[in-house]
Amino acid sequence: MTALALASFEREAAFRAAVSRAGAEQRRIVGLWSPYPVELGDIGEEPAAPIPWIACLGGLGAAILFYAFIWWTATQAYPFDSGGRPLHSWQVFLIAPIELGALAAAVAGMIAFLIRARMTRLHHPAFDIAEVERASSDHFVIALSCDETEGGDVLALLTRAGAVHSRLVTR
């Protein structure tokens, strides 16, 4: 039967050591939680999200569209001679698109972040794990999947790494 070995750590170094050892022993890491960003190398990392590119494209796209809209309103829909200035006054038409482009980049980036981080799931099985609640506050938590028969070995590994609390949950 499959079991879940859960362990929590008070120190970042111990947590990193546990993650590293679990990786070295080819244990299956099913969850990692920390109260601040921790560099874990390749383990536990997902491919880099193209958030900056999405934000950049969102911002550029919105700015170009808005500039086109301004050009259309000022030269086609409502041409207005203001003191003999050219209808297409590109220098001042750039101002609003630049501002709106920055906002659109932030919105596009935020949407990409929410999708990438799998956010807006207010109910998630991880929230049923008591240890995970501490992870938002002051503990680092690791969850390893293992066979129930080797649960003792896995817990011993985690304890050796410096876990302050560990337990086995059978599924």
Add this chain to the structure above:
Amino acid sequence: MSDAARWLLPSMHDHRAITDAIAGPLVEGQAGRRWWIALLASLLVAGVGAIATGISFAYGPGMWGNNSAVVWGFPIANYVWWIGIGNAGTLISALLLLTRQKWRNAINRFAEAMTILAVSIAGLFPIIHLGRPMYFYWMAPYPNTMDLWPQWRSALVWDFWAILSYLLFSLIFFYLGLIPDLATLRDRKGPRRWRRIWGAFALGWQGTPGQWRAHQRLQRTMAVIATPLVCSVHSIVGLDFAASLMPGWTESIFPPYFVVGAYFSGFAMVLLLALVIRHALGLEAMIRTAHLDACAKMLLAAGSVMLLAYGSEWLSALWTGEAADLRFLAFSFTGPYAGLTYGMILGNCLLPQLFWSPALRRSVPVLVIVALGVLVGMYFERILILCNTLSIGYEPAAWTLYVPTIVDFLILAGTAGLFVSAFLLLSRVIPLVPMYEMRELAEEARA
């Protein structure tokens, strides 16, 4: 001592201590008597300001000191002053993040909150100043039966897009940083109703490596965008003046000069808020004297740049030999507003020079006096930019002095009351110091 240890007392080198110190008062503590007194007093002042604004709406701009020459007056001075303060929060947060300054961690959250409140207040003034505020939405492009579109060459329309974009951008930047801390509040024992609200706004944050990585990438991306955005917003405010043809306004130095002025007044407000927050919330271990020292150095640098900018402006007027510019310069130093000019020089240029002394940079009374001096000096500068130029323009027949009315003063005081009351309310529902960033700093300090 490591760099991280400089910014955090050893008693706070523990994650739990940090969480308890910051989240504790929010989830467990009751608001104290001082908080209630401050809230009621600020609400009272805000209420008086609201009545004064209502009077202005009912009887029109004739209730203000504005006249046919000085058409901008207090409403636009208030706008420029508040948006200056508002510009600094996001700029400070973004710049210090990009330059990896560890002292950012303790001050960025309330600096960003300050930005949102100050920009929201600033945005009210161009609307109030319209005279017919119910038509403010005409600045936005929307299909209408009159078949009209906004005049994109108008500085008012530039301001509309600058304020709107900057406010919403700052709100997203602020909220992004807040998400992990909202999850902390959600997961702590506390009032169920508030935990549900914090939980909803935490959007299911768990703190997995993938979430942290995405969070950091977006935060840095936004910081990269925020820096030029902030500069552009206050440059646009500078262009409101520089794009005109008035003596004292047609200055190519105005956009950068306005950006530095904004940074300067915003840092003074951040310093004041830091002093209040560390004392009121008992966060002396996190907002340390070293933080105050760093803020004071920033004020010293910005104050020196302001002195250079003023000097450059005055020298340019002398150099041109243009009669209108020379008259404007003489009027600034010898005219009826000369007292404000000297007050401005004292507050913005001379007082910050006290911070060459390390002892004075760490003295709370001196910090308070200088920060207040800068805020008052910057207000004088805003009002002088308007009144000096508009009172004594090219047309002698139109020369008129500006005298603000009691309604002008009450509206200004009301916005200060609104700012303080909103800040006090915010201090009860969100952590004003970012917990996860302080934990990261603690780990580094302990290493």
